[in-house]
Amino acid sequence: MSEALKIDRRVRRLPPGRVAIIAGAAIMAIVAAAAILAPLVAPHDPYAQSMLARFRPMSAEYWLGTDQFGRDTFSRILYGLQITLWTAFASTALAMLCGTSIGILSGYYGGRVDRWLSAANDLLMSFPQMVAGIIIVALLGPGITNLIIAIAITAFPAFYRMARSAALALRERDYIDACRVLGYSDMRIISRHLLPETLDDIIIVATLWLATAVRTESSLAFIGLGAPPPAATLGGLVREGFDNLLDYPGLAIWPSLAILVVMIGLNLMGDGLRDANDPRVSA
Amino acid sequence: MLRFAGQRLLTLIPTLLAVLTLAFVLVRIVPGDPALIILGDQATPEAIARFHERTGLDQPIWHQYFAFLAQLAQGDLGVSMISNRPVLSAVLEVLPYTLELSLAGVFVGVVLGVPLGVVAARSNGGPLDWIVRIFTLGGLSFPAFVSAVLMLLVFSVWLGWFPVISSGKPLTDPWGRFMSLALPALNLGLVMMAYVARVTRGGMMNVLRSDYIRTARAKGVPARRIVWKHALRNVLLAVVTFTGLYFSVLIGNSVLTEIVFNRPGLGKLVIGALERRDYALLQGLVVAYAVLVVLVNALTDLCYRFVDPRVKA
16 A cells, blocks of 8 residues: 555544543643642742752752742742743733624624724734733833733733634534514624634633743743742743752752643643544544 | 845844834833932932933923934944943953854754754654653753753862863954863753754654655655754754844843843843843843844844745745
């Protein structure tokens, strides 16, 4: 058999989405539990400084060692997870809420407002997301709320665009016309018919954007634009470790791994959901 | 082709104008008077007035806006609020480093990503596909600063293969310049590679199902030739489009990469401008980034047309 034929024969054997969703959800469940239960699980106070315990190596007392102020790295990572996850969820939820509702309304009603909104959205999209995030946070000032707003602004276009195009496609369908003939109000058509149709796509985009939000949050914290000190953030911890990289590389490695675990968990879930929902992929 | 390029350049004007307006507004909605931030709370009213006069902040806002546009039209990005140095020369001084890094990153990403995607598509569901899948998942999961810090630690600090600080080497020292570029470019490229591999794989799977591929097979063209010659040419279109779209992510990652590897560049300049609250410099940098992204988008369209003769205006 020629190799080109083999390409056709080997139609997917493994259910592509299932494994990834389960693995990703399991990782995220553990991470979320660790973050929520941080006050109970953390062996030390993440903010307690001790000049006697500076730069301790890994030990039974300090599982991952201590930083330049004698603070326990493991406890700080757990509390950092709290901030990272909360910021990511809150900003994605905010962007999802605003982006989806404005996008659906914009696509459903069309007209001049829709054209202007789309143009503004394209503009926002064309700007480097990271640079926009940096500048918005810098302009709004430090603080977790401002961070959430900044990340939500950078995530808004993705939701807007998706919801708008879905509404544009759906509003021409016969059953929507039928709804209009029946005299249903626009609000009812949108909330009972358009929204449920787009929900699957919105959830997939949201899961993938959670990963992006984690990336943005930790990157901003690394630059020094995250939650202000003494709050422990994963990106901030990597930064502190980076400043002592030559002597105490562990301080940068452990929080880096924590970020990676979160990112892998979210990406697995997002990928899996997308594959499971894509008719071309499922066998 | 030339006519198309000209038309495309004309459509840039409204976009650019919008972006420039955004840059102008963005820098002016900052709460607080920049004079107070830069001169300090103890500044005398006279000093503040002098600062306002020097920076044009005493003019009405629409006046400032048109002055800003008029200056831009003459290629003048204004002067830094702190050093009084022309912003344009500050930007031009570091721009080559950022461009060099971005282009090298794109090169690494495409050169590694495309073959990886092709291999995955050919193995479709087989072991190689899964290996590439897991590999790219790793690539997608690395924030650029995490990979940068870890690569710096392993390759520069522990193995000593590359310099720890990639500060600007002159072109007269090509080897030094290459070595200081290698690791940062690899950092940008590896993250991009994961995306390129996925785009290539997806495109390849679609193309391999198309009629002209079946015809080629029926004619007895060897599988290797079908994949790498007939199919890949079509897949590259998707890669070009993706690279254009990805450029703005790449620029964001280059900011982080420049910080970790201590390279001069636009990113380092942005961070410096933020730390010193130099809003004039910041505004100039926003303009520089915007122009860069808009130009790359236009360039992508041109490339697209060049690669695919079917695309008409």
